[in-house]
């Protein structure tokens with residue numbers, strides 16, 4: 001009998017974390033959770049600890065005692081705290097695989113720790129690749145670690161590339177659902193409220209990524225991710241709007257063939273592919289009934305109404321720390337929108353103004369060097385911080 005893959009899951013109480021645990025529960029002989037990390041949802045974490053009996057957990061700084069009390073009497077996992085705890089958990093010796101499902105740039109240090117500890121990485125944390133793609137890919141290569149992309153689009157590209165020669169690749173096409181405002185006329189964008197932006201038509205996701213989907217910044221971040229994950233030129237990456245979210249992305253080859261991955265819009269499918277490291281595990285999701293699907297549609301993205309996608313391509317062309325700066329700035333404006341401090345239309349407006357500033361700073365020989373070139377984790381974090389500070393001024 002094959003020994004189960006032992007997994008550490010960071011971000012266990014978030015949307016991807018909960019789906020990951022569903023897939024684990026579908027495959028008790030193949031997968032075993034040994035570590036769980038989360039920030040603040042202790043109530044749900046307690047429930048997960050009871051169901052999966054991990055050896056170790058990590059929570060926010062100063063919340064360990066509270067967790068221990070909530071768990072009550074009886075055997076408890078080792079409880080770690082703060083970023084130090086997340087990093088220790090990522091490199092936990094009793095695990096072969098790290099599922100990185102935490103949100104935001106806080107994911108980058110634990111992912112690096114996991115790579116250095118030679119864990120297989122199932123990567124759902126976009127910011128890690130957006131901020132430091134070149135660095136992370138080099139580290140993974142050096143440590144002979146595979147990165148399994150959880151994000152449905154990159155997972156689809158990974159599946160579609162399997163068995164082909166890289167030199168035969170022409171381009172890739174990321175599909176985008178278009179979000180809740182796909183067919184809203186530009187003048188109606190003024191009427192958008194927070195609840196509208198959080199109400200994604202196809203995918204159930206966390207709040208930050210739901211807003212990013214509504215602005216299409218999510219697709220922009222995915223374009224940046226795709227460049228690094230698959231070693232592509234910017235011009236090899238295309239985006240098409242596909243509102244049904246059934247074709248999850250595709251690759252095109254030099255002979256004119258295109259191959260894509262279809263499936264229900266349910267994150268358990270790409271998660272199962274990652275946890276199985278390419279083997280097909282049970283995901284709890286049924287294959288599509290194509291006859292019942294009816295029509296699948298495709299259209300070009302509108303870069304005028306959804307300026308964020310254009311900004312991401314611009315940042316990627318600028319290179320260096322520009323994508324990290326844009327991503328950091330985006331996290332800040334989205335947080336302000338979620339706190340109802342700014343209107344939806346302010347998100348692309350503020351980010352466009354930041355890009356002007358960013359282009360100047362990159363072109364200026366006396367500008368911050370980390371905006372021109374990322375050579376270390378600190379450079380990546382500095383570029384992210386530059387974006388955050390510059391957008392708040």
Ligand code: MG
Pocket residue numbers: 151152153222
């Ligand atoms: Mg996606």
